[in-house]
Amino acid sequence: MWQIAIVLSIYIPLVILAGHYLFRVTMKQKTWLDPVLDKVDGVIYKICGIKQVDMTGKQYVLTLMLSNAFMVLVGYLLLRMQSTLFLNPNYIDNMEASLSFNTIISFMTNTNLQHYSGESGLSYLSQMLVIIFMMFTSAATGYAACMAFCRRLVAKTDTLGNFFIDFVRVITRVLLPISIVVAIMLVSQGSPQTLRANKTIQTIEGKMQDIALGPVASLESIKHVGTNGGGFYGANSTMPFENPTVISNIIEMLSMMLLPGACIVAFSLMIAYRKKKTIFGKQGLSIFVAMSMLFLIGLVTVYVAERAGNPIISELGLSQELGSMEGKEIRFGVAQSALFTTVTTAFTTGSVNNMHDTLTPIGGLVPMFNMMLNVVFGGKGVGLMNMMMYVMLTIFIACLMIGRTPQFLGKKIEEKEMKLIALCILIHPAIILLFSALAVATTAGVAGITNPGAHGLSQVLYEFASASANNGSGFEGLSDNTTFWNVTTGLAMFFGRYLTIIIQLAIASLFAKKVWYGDSLGTLKTDNTTFTFFLVAIVIMIGALTFLPALALGPITEHLQITS
Known part of the structure; x- marks a missing residue:
């Protein structure tokens, strides 16, 4: 456990420093990089013809969608013709149509679900010009949307910003x-x-073996910093070239955790800035603590389950002194594997340093449930936006219980906002459950399930939870490189990304146009311990009510089977 404690103790001061820096970047305040980067940005604005003027809500959303669509089109064409282009020393063939569709949607939505192995499926040009490029742009898109959302939520006036400048x-x-x-x-x-x-x-042994090389380090860095997750190699961060040592393992985990947590710090500083204060506000702290509580619950559960091992192996009289080591790297062990598993699904990155398909049933339930909730820090920017939906829902429910007017950051929460909030929360489970039902009810879907029974259902649930949450990790037991799985997960990734962003920006726009009221004695406090615990309870309760029936047929049934 001391290995886990060291990583988390390093994380806290890093995230506070990064949050202050993100705040300055978002609010266009001076940073130490400005003397150089102002000139670089100026050149980019001039070449692209970007006008530095504020956009309306509709202009911001439309610009976001059209710019992403253009990148999808260009990336798709590059994948389809990569064999004829340069930087292809290993003579990789063109990518098949449905796989190209899945891959390009996957990387543009910050999901990075991979139905291919990078070392054999992509040329170096595709790895750099499509994959690495979209790892930057998809992460920047999510952050730009989040900061526009936060600015509009916090501002006393109708302020949004310019998508291209934020981007x-x-x-x-x-x-x-x-x-x-x-x-x-x-x-x-x-x-x-x-x-x-x-x-x-x-x-x-005297046999011949191909050693796959390439621009691995550059892809791995933005893969984790941008909460992307797609690996250069098919084995992802279990591959020694992607993740050579325990030190690199810690670097990758901290990289995943840094910016999603920093977004919360930046949001809190924006609230404090509005109130003409300069310190980290209590509102952001309550949200950060709520997310941390959910994270720690999952982390402890995974660690205990994997440390206990498989009861069937114990019944056979075999030693499990190190815990359940199936699918894990010896150089990481249970502690580093459990932490990486929880981090990559809580921060919706999708990078893996062990095979999640080989986790114990309860150990596998936690990363699946993290993605089903999609609010435990979440991806860069998007996780905070998702949690804000639950914050407003919690305020509404609490105020109904005590007979007060629901109000957040000086703006009243009314009927129109609540309808959109409910719709935004329901879209994610609807995508997961409807597509999972389609998969187990059709011949094409069932054909991809290689493991019968409860574990097979777990693989299906995990695949669509990963796609809808824009995570990208998988149980990897599915034969998923087929037209059915490429198209359905592609649609799940698309709807899971853009529908929620559009609705969330619409909610922020409604708040921006409302009259601002100061806090009074009758205003519900949303920055204290009581509200934090209530928020955690609401998140867990809604997640359980939505997904418990499906989980009962998957990992819970499997757990009961191996322990009976």
């Missing part, structure tokens, strides 16, 4: 500098960074 600033001032630092760290630990072709060597 460019977060890439040049946040994602790029941090990714460069992380890439250098990973290279120092042994991750390759080269454009040379794969090497064929003779092993100590």
Whole structure:
């Protein structure tokens, strides 16, 4: 457990520092990178013809959607014709149509679900110009939407900003500098960074083996910093080239956790800035603590389940002194694997340093439930927006119970907002459950399930939970590179990403147009311990009511079967 404690103790001061920096970038205050990057941004604005003027809500959403659609089109064409382009020393063929559709939607929605192995399915040009490029742009899109949402929620006037400016600033001032630092760290630990072709060597057994090389470190850095998750190799961060040492493992976990947590700190500072204060506000702290409580509950559950091991193996008289080590790397063990599993699904990154398909049933339930909730920090920016829906719902329910007018940040929560909030919360489970039902009810869906019974259902639930939450990890027992799975998960990723963002920005727009009221003695306090515990209870209760029947047929049944 001390390994876990060290990582979490390093994380807290880092996230506070990053949050203050994000706040300055978002509010266009001076940073130490401005003297250089102001000129870089100016060149980008001039070349692209970007006018530095505020947008309306509709303009912001439309610009976001159209820019993402353009990148999807260009990326799709590159994947379909990669064999004829340059930087293809390993002679990789063009990607098939349905797989190209799934891949390009996956990386544009910050999901990075991979139905292919990167070392054999993509040329170096595709890895850099499609995959790495979209890891930057998808993360920047999510952050830009989040900060527009926060600005509009906090502001006393109808203020939104400009999508292109938010988009460019977060890439040049946040994602790029941090990714460069992380890439250098990973290279120092042994991750390759080269454009040379794969090497064929003779092993100590006298057999020939291909060693896949490429720009691994640069992809791995933005993969984690941008909460993307797609690996250069099919084995993701279990592959020694992607994650060579315990130090690189810690670097990758901290990279995943940094910016989603920093978004909460930045939001809290925006609230304090409105109130003309300069310290981290209690409102952000209550949200951060609520997310941390959900995270720690999941972490402890995974660790205990994996440390206890498989009861069937114990019944056979075999030792499990190290815990359940199936699918885990010896160099990481149960502690580092349990923490990585919880981090990658709580922060919806999708990177894996162990095979989730081999987790114990309860150990596998936790990452699945993290993605079903999709509010335990979540992806870069999007997790905070999702949690804000539950914050407003909790305020509404609490005020109904005590007979007060629901109000948040000086704005009243009324019927129109509550309808949109309810719709936003329900979209995510509807995508998971409806697509899962379609998969188990059709021949094409069932054909991909390789493990019968409860575990097979768990694989299906995990796949669509990962797609809808824009996570990207998988149980990997599915034969998912088929037209059915490529198309259905592609649609799940698309709807899970853009429908919620559009609705959330619409809610923020409604709040921005409302009259601002100061707090009074009758205003419900939303920044104290009582509200924090109530918020956690509401999140768990809604998650359980929505998903418990499906989970009972999957991981819970499997757990009962192996313990009976």
